[in-house]
Amino acid sequence: MFGRVRAWGSGHRRLVDGLAIAPLLLLCALALPAYTGSMSPGGRALGIPGYVLLSAALLVPLIWRRARPVQMFAVIALVCFGQWLAGVQPIPANLAVFVAMYGVAARCALRWAVAAGAVVELGLILALVRWEVAVQPIAVISGSFFVLSPWIAGIYANTRRRYLESLEERAERAERERDQQARIATAAERARIARELHDVVAHNVSVMIVQADGAGFAIGTDPEQARQALQTISRTGRQALAEMRRLVGMLRQDGQEEDYAPQPGVAQLDDLVAQVRRSGMAVEFSVGGTPIDLPEGEQLVIYRVVQEALTNTLKHGGPGARARVEMTYSGREVLLQVTDDGRGAAAPRSIDGHGLIGMRERVAMYDGSVRASPVPGGGFQVNVRLPVSRAA
Template sequence: MFGRVRAWGSRHGRLVDVLVMVPLVLLCLVSTENYDGTGHLPGTIGLSLLGYLALSAVLIAPLVWRRSRPVQVFAAIALIAFAQWLAPLEPVPADIVVLVAMYGVAAYRPLRWALAAGAIAELGACLMMVRWGRPSLLAFASGSVFVVATWIGGIYANTRRRYLESLEERAERAEHERDQQARIATAAERARIARELHDVVAHNVSVMIVQADGAGYTIDSDPEQARRAVQTISSTGRQALAEMRRLVAVLRQDDAHEEDYAPQPGVADLDELMAHIRQSGLPVHFTVSGTHRDLPEGEQLVVYRIVQEALTNVLKHGGPDARARVEMNYGPGDIMLRVTDDGRGAAAPRSIDGHGLIGMRERVAMYDGSVQASPCPGGGFQVTVRLPVSRAA
């Protein structure tokens, strides 16, 4: 609640300053009830009712700029009060604005300005005691209490405001760094996906070369011309594979070792993945429903990587007694993949950057699919993926 009030005050600073003036104006107006009808207020020297109202207005008016120009406002009010002391005109209720202006300097300006304003306000209190009070140690101490208390209040407000601004700045910086890390993770994940898909293409080209070489030795009709055509296909395929390998080499220039251009894992490798996960200590139940269909290797890779990432997250965050369930359903035009566990769910200390989830969304988005990942109401975590396969079919 206090945070909302502070935020509202920051957005409507001028209105807050005007509201601060309202009690002072009311105090000055209430004091006019003592007007004795002779043209002067009781207890004042040469000050008529009109002069009293004018002096009060001149003292209060600068408070409109109390926060935007605190030093100038305090200087103006202090000079007016000093001129009032020189006149001499006895103190009026509006003289309390000296403390209000001093508070503004202490609350919104560095310590050196606060010390100067406090010293001037203390000097003004002493001068007032000398002229209109009964000078004594107790009187000076009583007057100083109000000045020092107001000054300390301003210093505390200044310190707290700077602390809150520092917290907000650090929160904004942390949010910016988190967004930047997420963008970096997204770029890295896209690069990794591109490498894997290029591996798939490279493997297909390798198969094409093998088939073309075999065809060159099996075609019997006009074998010479067929052999030349097939050899041309083989040569073109090898050139394409060489270009693909150059491209993949550029993408993999940061890798520490050479990698084989072997086929990437697919749906057929899920059973082996489940066995590996079970050996790691996580019980997994895997079910497949619907009419099985052949999928392109790219989509098979997406399915495999999502299951792998989801089960890896269960191993990392689910807790020692977690169990997982993987359900794969072949629908008429899509594949529904659901990975659930009964681990710690929302209570798990998951990483704030969520690189794994970013990778899932990037993979599925390539095939116009969707991903939903959230804690389960009764505990645990669930990842649901819908992957359209109508184009592939």
Template structure:
């Protein structure tokens, strides 16, 4: 409830100021009427009821704009009070609006304007106090001056706190923008690399189609059965290439980047990858369960890259004497890939510019899969990837 009230007050500052002035004006109304009708011992100039009412309006109405134009409002209220002093009109309770305007200047303007407003208010207090009594009481003047200085200091503190909170909000917004920008840049770079790799996969499939089509053309008269086998191979390869091409739609590629036509890794090279990591000093156990299934080259590349990135993270962050396990489980409709280590896990320092997990999720999402990476409860870290396995004819399991 308080949060909604605060938000409403920020959206309607003028209404809030008007509501805040209502009790102040109502409380000071008897004082205004008495000053305008009943002479006092104070050597005053009688303005009459309507003149006193006009002075009261001049002291209060400008406060409705004190948030937008604090210096102007302070100048109007101070000049009105100074003119009142020059004419010898008895002070009103509404002359306290000078302190309100001074507080607004101190809480919303630069320090030099706050000092100037405080000095003007102090001078006005001294002038008013010197005329109210024939024998000024220095003790009463000092106590009033301390009260005014306390209000001025409260305004300075409010200004400092407001600027500090604004700086915190600005830094938080800037950090959030930078984080989102870094994530977008990482995603764009990873999509560019994926596009280059899928280019090789699709090019390979098209090359197979061309070779099979040429063979079918030569064998269609002499060996019709061999030609039919070639046409079936063309059909399967074409479906697979079409599926790869559909996944490439919408993937942004960086212009002017030279293409790399080296053969892409596949599942058959996982043993070499594991051996390479072992030679780097990390003991790795590699297990495959379930009957192996034929995966598209793009999926094989995704599995290879996920294993590579997970083991690389273990080498970088696992710490000494850590071990890793790579498990591949072929199910009926999906491939479960799990890379686990017993390293430092959540205690490992995070790299501020690391985007390996983002890249793994991008790769798996292109094939309808998912990647989950989190520290293990008893220590260590685990990366789990699930990839649907394509059925016959290139269709993928839901």
């Protein structure tokens, strides 16, 4: 609701600024009888037309106090000075000069705020000299306090506004840098894998192709040469396989040797959940819909997404965090939701973590989508939509 009010106010600033001076208008209206038929010491009374015109000259410029604060203050100060020269007694609308000073202090540089405060203080002294029979120190001190209060409030508002703007700018810059770092990391990882694959595969496969062509031509006329070519193909294939294993081992981050167990799939989700439970975190796992046989690639994607989401909960969820994994077979797609009740947006994020990036890339290979975001009130949620391939 407050967001709507703020948005409406941003779109109707002139109207909001006009409504803000309504209390002063009401005060001027209530004081109209007292200031049109009496005379103060050293001053002369105003008629109703003069009172209305002077009040309008002092209050109407306040409408531009946010758009043009310096010009608005200058107009009101000049009107007050003209009123002093003419010997017209102060009226409630003269309070506009304090509102104008606050606007300058709240929206302009410090030098303009100091200048506005000095002008108002000088005007106060001039008013005391003219309309006070004897200027008492206590009157000057109390009047100066009345000037300093809105001036200090304006300085504080200005400082706080600039601080909030700097925080917003810093947050936007951090978000841009984070996205840029993620793109750089993704591009660098892809480039490194592409280089490694090219170095490992291109030469060996080229040799195997050449040897296979040679064996095909020589198999009828020179069996010995064909046999040597097949031996070269076998040796080169083994070498390429060893290089590929080395590449996979280099890409692994845990430093363990590569094992040759089958890739995990949907059937191993129960084991994964049990493993996380043994680590001390409570996890609920449910499957809905009618299960279907999925290709191994899609099963591996589902397993890795659940594994990464639960790992993030263990890392960032905090003590006592609980997780819930829901997998639903829905027609031609599989819906996956992993939710936890941990720290959510308050959890510290690692600047070099690429788990969510890898998760999105795995799902994107099968034309799926991933949405990962903090949950209002605490926690984090990962939603995955994975279309079922025709092979299923």
